[in-house]
Amino acid sequence: MIINEVVELSRLQFALTALYHFLFVPLTLGLSFLLAIMESVYIMSSKLIYKDMTKFWGKLFGINFAMGITTGITLEFQFGTNWAYYSHYVGDVFGPLLAIEGMMAFFLESTFVGLFFFGWERLSKVQHLVVTWLLALGTSLSALWILIANGWMQYPVGAEFNYDTMRMELTSIADLFFNPIAQVKFVHTVAAGYVTGSMFVLGISAFYLLKNRDVAFARRSFRIASGFGLASVLSVIVLGDESGYTLGEVQKAKLATIEAEWETEESPASFTLFGFPNEETMTTDYAIKIPWVMGLIATRSIDEKVGGIKSILENNRERIKSGMIAYAYLQKLRQDNQDSKAKSAFEAHKDDLGYGLLLKRYTDKVVDATPAQIEEATRHSIPKVAPIFWTFRGMVLCGFMMLFIFAASFYYNTKRTAHKQRWLLRLAFYGIPLPWIASELGWVVAEYGRQPWTIAGILPTHLSVSSVDVGQLYLSLAGFFVFYTVLLVIELFLMIKYVRMGPSSLHTGRYHFEQDEVNHV
Amino acid sequence: MFDFETLRIIWWAILIFLVCGFAVMDGFDLGIGMLLPFLGKTDDERRVMLNTIGPTWEGNQTWLVTLGGISFGAWSLVYATFFSGLYTGMLVLLFGLFLRPVGFDYRSKLANPRWRSAWDWALFVGGAVPSVVLSLAAGNLIMGLPFQIDSDLRSTYSGSFWDLFQPFALLCVLVGVSLMCLHGAVFLHWRTEAALAERARRVILWSSLVFTVSFIAAGVWVAIGLDGYRITSAIDTITIANLSSKTVSKENGLWLANYSTYPWLRLSPLLATIGAGLVIFLSSRRYTGWAFLMSGLVVICVIVTAAGSMFPFIMPSSTSPTSSLTVWDSSASHYTLQFLFFATVLMMPIVMAYTAWVYRVLRGKVTVEDIQKNRNVLY
Numbered sequence: 001m002i003i004n005e006v007v008e009l010s011r012l013q014f015a016l017t018a019l020y021h022f023l024f025v026p027l028t029l030g031l032s033f034l035l036a037i038m039e040s041v042y043i044m045s046s047k048l049i050y051k052d053m054t055k056f057w058g059k060l061f062g063i064n065f066a067m068g069i070t071t072g073i074t075l076e077f078q079f080g081t082n083w084a085y086y087s088h089y090v091g092d093v094f095g096p097l098l099a100i101e102g103m104m105a106f107f108l109e110s111t112f113v114g115l116f117f118f119g120w121e122r123l124s125k126v127q128h129l130v131v132t133w134l135l136a137l138g139t140s141l142s143a144l145w146i147l148i149a150n151g152w153m154q155y156p157v158g159a160e161f162n163y164d165t166m167r168m169e170l171t172s173i174a175d176l177f178f179n180p181i182a183q184v185k186f187v188h189t190v191a192a193g194y195v196t197g198s199m200f201v202l203g204i205s206a207f208y209l210l211k212n213r214d215v216a217f218a219r220r221s222f223r224i225a226s227g228f229g230l231a232s233v234l235s236v237i238v239l240g241d242e243s244g245y246t247l248g249e250v251q252k253a254k255l256a257t258i259e260a261e262w263e264t265e266e267s268p269a270s271f272t273l274f275g276f277p278n279e280e281t282m283t284t285d286y287a288i289k290i291p292w293v294m295g296l297i298a299t300r301s302i303d304e305k306v307g308g309i310k311s312i313l314e315n316n317r318e319r320i321k322s323g324m325i326a327y328a329y330l331q332k333l334r335q336d337n338q339d340s341k342a343k344s345a346f347e348a349h350k351d352d353l354g355y356g357l358l359l360k361r362y363t364d365k366v367v368d369a370t371p372a373q374i375e376e377a378t379r380h381s382i383p384k385v386a387p388i389f390w391t392f393r394g395m396v397l398c399g400f401m402m403l404f405i406f407a408a409s410f411y412y413n414t415k416r417t418a419h420k421q422r423w424l425l426r427l428a429f430y431g432i433p434l435p436w437i438a439s440e441l442g443w444v445v446a447e448y449g450r451q452p453w454t455i456a457g458i459l460p461t462h463l464s465v466s467s468v469d470v471g472q473l474y475l476s477l478a479g480f481f482v483f484y485t486v487l488l489v490i491e492l493f494l495m496i497k498y499v500r501m502g503p504s505s506l507h508t509g510r511y512h513f514e515q516d517e518v519n520h521v
Numbered sequence: 522m523f524d525f526e527t528l529r530i531i532w533w534a535i536l537i538f539l540v541c542g543f544a545v546m547d548g549f550d551l552g553i554g555m556l557l558p559f560l561g562k563t564d565d566e567r568r569v570m571l572n573t574i575g576p577t578w579e580g581n582q583t584w585l586v587t588l589g590g591i592s593f594g595a596w597s598l599v600y601a602t603f604f605s606g607l608y609t610g611m612l613v614l615l616f617g618l619f620l621r622p623v624g625f626d627y628r629s630k631l632a633n634p635r636w637r638s639a640w641d642w643a644l645f646v647g648g649a650v651p652s653v654v655l656s657l658a659a660g661n662l663i664m665g666l667p668f669q670i671d672s673d674l675r676s677t678y679s680g681s682f683w684d685l686f687q688p689f690a691l692l693c694v695l696v697g698v699s700l701m702c703l704h705g706a707v708f709l710h711w712r713t714e715a716a717l718a719e720r721a722r723r724v725i726l727w728s729s730l731v732f733t734v735s736f737i738a739a740g741v742w743v744a745i746g747l748d749g750y751r752i753t754s755a756i757d758t759i760t761i762a763n764l765s766s767k768t769v770s771k772e773n774g775l776w777l778a779n780y781s782t783y784p785w786l787r788l789s790p791l792l793a794t795i796g797a798g799l800v801i802f803l804s805s806r807r808y809t810g811w812a813f814l815m816s817g818l819v820v821i822c823v824i825v826t827a828a829g830s831m832f833p834f835i836m837p838s839s840t841s842p843t844s845s846l847t848v849w850d851s852s853a854s855h856y857t858l859q860f861l862f863f864a865t866v867l868m869m870p871i872v873m874a875y876t877a878w879v880y881r882v883l884r885g886k887v888t889v890e891d892i893q894k895n896r897n898v899l900y
Contacts, residue, residue, distance in 0.1 A: 062626055063626065063627070063630075065622075065626075066622040066623045066625070066626035066627065067622070067623065069579065069622040070618075070619050070621075070622045070623055072586075073585075073586060073615060073618055074615060076586060076589045076590065076593075077589065077604060077611055077612075077615050079593065079600075079604075080589075080593070080600050080601055080603065080604025080605060080611070081604045081605055081608050081611050081612065082605070084601035084602065084604065084605035084675075084676060085601070085675050087593060087597055087600055087601035087604075088597050088598050088601040088674055088675075088676075089674075091593055091594065091597020091598070091600065091601065091853065092594075092597060092853045092854050092857050093857070094593070094594075095590065095592075095593035095594030095595070095597055095600070095853070096594035096595075096853075096857055096860070096861045096864070097594075098589070098590035098593050098594065099587065099590035099591045099593065099594040099595070099861060099864075099865075100590075100861075100864055100868075101590060102583065102586050102587035102589075102590040102591070103587055103590075103864070103865065103868040103869060103872060104868055106583050106586055106587070107580060107583045107587070107872045107876075108872075108875075110579040110580045110582070110583045111577075111579070111580035111583070111872075111875060111876055111879055112875075112879070113579055114575065114576030114577050114578075114579060114580065114879070114883075115576060115879055115882065115883075117576065117898075118572075118575065118576040118883070118898070118899070119576075119882060119883075120898075122882050122883065123882065162854070164760075164761070164763075165674075165761050165854070166673060166674045167597070167674070169853075169854040169856070169857070170854065170856055170857045170860075171856065173860050334672060466601075466605035466608070467605065467675060467676065467677040467678070468605060468608050468678075472608050472609055475609065475612075476608070476609075476612045479612060479616055483616055483619055487619070487623060490623070490627065491623075494627060494630055494631075497631075498630075505897075506897070507897045
């Protein structure tokens with residue numbers, strides 16, 4: 001029997017390390033593209049200031065990139081160390097995606113990042129520009145493969161269970177690659193990264209403008225960031241990944257919890273803007289609803305229904321019962337794989353095997369589950385409503401706040417007065433944390449919203465863990481806690497130091513603090 | 522295109538290729554990390570050392586990441602059993618690796634000598650810990666690890682972290698660490714000059730000696746004092762064999778059996794034994810680039826020797842030999858191996874080509890003058 005504490009600690013460790021990694025990834029994604037844009041402008045205009053911009057924002061990029069690399073390996077290791085049964089059970093499908101990510105994307109970014117920093121003297125202008133673009137391409141490609149892998153966890157297509165090897169096996173690469181959920185997730189997440197990079201450059205440039213130093217440098221940075229940021233934030237919002245939530249039952253359950261929609265409504269469903277979801281009574285207290293909106297967002301139509309939580313639970317109960325039958329025949333097939341009667345009976349219930357496995361948390365044998373245990377498993381077959389309801393709203397709120405900031409910056413840029421709007425500059429500066437808050441909340445919606453599954457409908461989280469003991473987990477958690485805290489302090493210290501120095505840190509003699517020195521002399 | 526049997530042998534070879542790729546490409550980075558506080562007497566010298574590998578070490582470490590991804594995809598059960606079994610060891614390795622990206626990037630961003638010296642030691646740990654843990658793991662792999670796999674294909678490991686420190690495995694650590702130091706020193710000898718290069722040359726001498734003696738000792742130990750494994754039942758090479766259907770014998774000296782079956786395999790330990798001597802010869806004649814190629818070849822030979830002795834075993838189990846993971850019962854499905862094969866054959870040559878281009882762009886020695894000229898740019 002799997003120890004519950006091992007499951008909970010493994011989840012905690014994965015969530016903490018993934019959220020921590022996700023502090024650095026979005027900035028890498030966005031900033032690498034902004035660097036490529038700035039350097040392109042430099043090549044086209046031959047104005048030295050754009051080269052300085054590429055180098056200065058590149059310095060900040062480097063400080064952040066090192067942390068992204070440091071924390072990224074953790075995640076790849078952790079599938080094996082903490083989620084060994086997961087690794088065995090879906091490695092045939094999930095593993096190759098990480099392998100391709102390494103070969104196609106990670107090599108690209110980590111090989112060219114060195115040349116980006118040290119190749120200025122050794123490469124021609126155009127060669128260096130190509131290197132920068134390859135670096136940016138590498139970061140986004142890396143996100144593509146990771147999100148195809150993640151999309152498969154949310155909506156597992158192109159694979160089938162094999163009872164001889166006791167695992168999922170890949171049946172169609174095309175289905176895996178062109179998983180609609182993966183496409184939506186990729187666009188949403190990468191665009192969110194671009195927003196993060198833009199907000200970072202926008203906010204810091206606003207800081208220089210408020211301090212009235214390096215104005216030419218800051219205005220140009222501000223302009224590029226506001227244009228790129230506006231385009232990106234619009235794609236994040238318009239192409240938000242709710243559109244993928246109608247595919248697959250686990251995604252539908254996620255949607256219902258986001259909305260705290262207990263009953264199936266007549267279409268098009270209304271959107272609950274605000275309220276307090278109540279798990280006990282299965283109602284949302286003080287709900288403020290906007291008619292039609294939800295149906296439109298989720299189904300992009302006015303006649304498709306969005307299923308409510310109660311009916312989803314009803315359906316899950318039936319699938320758990322059918323899954324028990326599948327599990328019983330699986331045991332027979334594991335004894336004798338030639339048993340044709342068991343084979344056909346198993347085939348009939350095979351799609352519900354994962355639901356049967358949900359019972360493993362309550363009884364090791366599955367087939368002897370009592371009605372009370374089935375009820376318990378059903379109740380826990382969807383995530384808790386309140387955390388998702390709130391995190392989703394928090395994320396969306398951050399998104400709209402950034403939309404306002406970018407739109408206003410863009411507007412005043414076209415009037416060439418953005419640098420005089422002190423209220424806007426202040427807003428941009430204090431808005432720097434927004435994309436991080438949104439990204440972290442978005443991760444919670446997507447991944448906590450997938451519970452109780454690691455692979456939706458196929459493999460319960462509870463079963464996915466390694467057979468490690470609690471002591472090892474406390475030790476590793478403590479290790480991560482110490483290392484990550486110290487590293488974060490150091491990273492922020494360096495980041496703030498270099499932000500304060502600004503482009504003077506390039507020691508070109510052209511910027512604020514060096515001018516000062518000259519004046520003092 | 523390939524039948525399942527051939528494909529699995531190819532995939533075993535790709536796995537070994539990636540281990541070699543990591544050890545050759547990142548091995549000298551790890552070695553230089555270990556040598557950093559000792560060979561670099563001044564701040565400028567240390568910066569010279571760091572900047573010989575500064576722009577390229579990240580790409581080199583990606584071999585390890587890709588090795589992880591490939592073993593996850595092509596040998597899932599091996600990946601799952603190895604990483605979860607060696608849980609604490611893998612985390613220690615990970616914590617060691619943490620220090621490298623930040624060490625390289627942050628060290629020279631502030632001029633404070635205490636800050637820099639702290640990062641130098643962090644980079645030392647970042648070089649030493651992975652070298653030690655990986656060699657230790659390799660030694661234990663050769664001895665067999667205490668794990669068991671049940672009928673649901675869930676693995677349970679019964680040893681602790683401290684159990685890894687077996688005498689034979691410690692000898693393997695000596696082999697691994699001296700080899701990484703040798704490889705790093707040869708690279709430094711090639712890419713630096715003056716006093717630093719001279720100090721690197723001295724490291725080449727002693728590390729070659731330690732490596733050769735410990736490698737021979739490990740070979741003798743394997744021949745006369747260590748249990749090897751052999752599958753004694755019929756092997757089903759057509760499908761993914763049921764793990765528990767095989768029988769395995771565990772006896773002294775069985776790890777040498779492959780050398781009688783495939784006599785050409787003897788070339789590998791032979792070259793590893795004399796190779797370090799050739800490295801000394803080449804570097805004393807100032808063929809420093811060739812010496813580096815030679816030390817790379819020694820690294821490859823050591824890995825091929827270990828893996829070739831164990832074939833078809835990938836992860837033998839000491840407590841439940843029938844749970845041992847072999848080429849025939851722990852691979853991915855035929856379909857996945859096939860498609861991943863094409864992906865690998867398509868992409869790895871491209872990776873190697875642009876890596877070679879980057880090295881070409883960055884060729885030449887790094888000198889103290891370079892550092893002084895580019896104080897604010899270089900690591």
